[in-house]
Amino acid sequence: MSAAADVLSAICLLLGAALSLAAGIGLLRFPDLLSRMHAASKPQVLGLLLILTGVGLRLRTGIDVTTLVLVAIFQLMTAPVAAHMVARAAYRTRRVRRDLLIVDELSERLDEATASSRDDDAERGRD
Amino acid sequence: MPSRVRRIRRRVAGAWILQPLTGVWLVVLWLLLWGRVSLGLTASGIVVAALVMLAFPLAPIAVEGRPRPLPALRFGVRFAGDVLLASVQVAWLAVRPGPEPETAVIAVPLRTRSDLMLTLVAEALGLVPGSMVVEVDRRARTLYLHLIGVRDRAAVERERLKVHALEARMIRAFGSPDDRAALARDEEDR
Structure with missing residues (x-):
């Protein structure tokens, strides 16, 4: 039972690490800020969730798992x-x-929008 | 000014539910932080939750929908699948050899009229890789999304349909009767 959990934990950790690595590479290779945000915020989120799952499977104690759940929720x-x-x-x-x-x-x-807000201002000026 | 007063009152319909929900969430958060449950911890959690809610009151927002379990489950499963698939796609875009990936900024008008639903859809899109909310037009109920890895116009249109499908699933799961009616009307028109 605990061996199975360890294997599962290792798989989660490795996959999570791979996704985080891909996020890091994307951060370097993507051409502009908006594209980089994709790399920084997305594969990284799943990567973190996988790593938290892996860590949770290894620790298996109540207080640690609840903390990991909180990290996941806030992320x-x-x-x-x-x-x-x-x-x-x-x-x-x-x-x-x-x-x-x-x-x-x-x-x-x-x-x-810039044009219409100028119109709005003009209208307000008339009232 | 009666119409104005009515509009304000209608806008916060269902907002009463937010207070108890916030309270319960804060107590659960407290218990998760402690990592165990006991009578004393629950009691102190209630006190802390009450203090937090008094010190930082939330703005009232309209909560008009009720969650429906089966569509909510469907939404959750599809959403998890989307996140998995798209995470791999964006990761592949990052490491594949070749030119810089093309991007696009598109406008997606939503069918919902509810602020809460608009927020939830934007939040969900923010978690699905490949799309990121750049701008929200609250009055026009339009989200502006930045897409990555879209090769041509056809791909852009596919993404637009995907956003609409996500919104439809979310309305079916959590939407108000008004939103569901708007969705049904829109789907008839297509």
Whole structure:
């Protein structure tokens, strides 16, 4: 029983480490900030979950496992928000390799938004 | 101003459930931090939860849907599968030899009218690799996503459909009657 758990734990740890390595390589190789956020936030999340599972299978005591569960929950809750904040700031400060974008439906929208908020201001001025 | 008052009241429909949910979550969090359950720990957890909720009250948001177990399970399983598959895809993009992967920023108008659902969909998309939320237009209910590894226009359209499918699964699992009606109308139009 415990041998099986150890094997499973080793598999989880190795897979998790491989995904984290891929995330690190992506961080180096991807061309711009937005692409890098993909590598930093996604394979890394699954990699961390696998490593936590592996560690949990090795430790097998109540208090350690509950701590690992908490780490997993907070990672899942915060990673998308953090990625979004960085991505939003990156896009708005134009740190995007435009030559790699095959479609960009946001830039048109932002131009419109700037124009319409100017209209809103003008209307408010009239009231 | 009666219509304005009504709108504000309608917007926080169902918000009462957030207080007890937050309280229970905080107590569970407390117990997880301690790593064991006892009467004293539960009691102290309730006190801490009450203090935290008094000190940091959350803004009321409308909770109009009720979770349905079977669609929720379906959503969960598909979501886990998506995360697995896409993690491997992005990992492969990172290590494969060849040119820099192409990217795209697309607008995806959602069918839901609920703030909570918009947040949940954005959060779920943030966890599925290959898509990242760059901008949220709350008024137009539109998410702007950054995609990686999309080779052409057809791939972009496939991603758009995938986002809609995820939203549909989520509405079926947690959505309000309004959202489900909007979803049904939209799917009839297609």
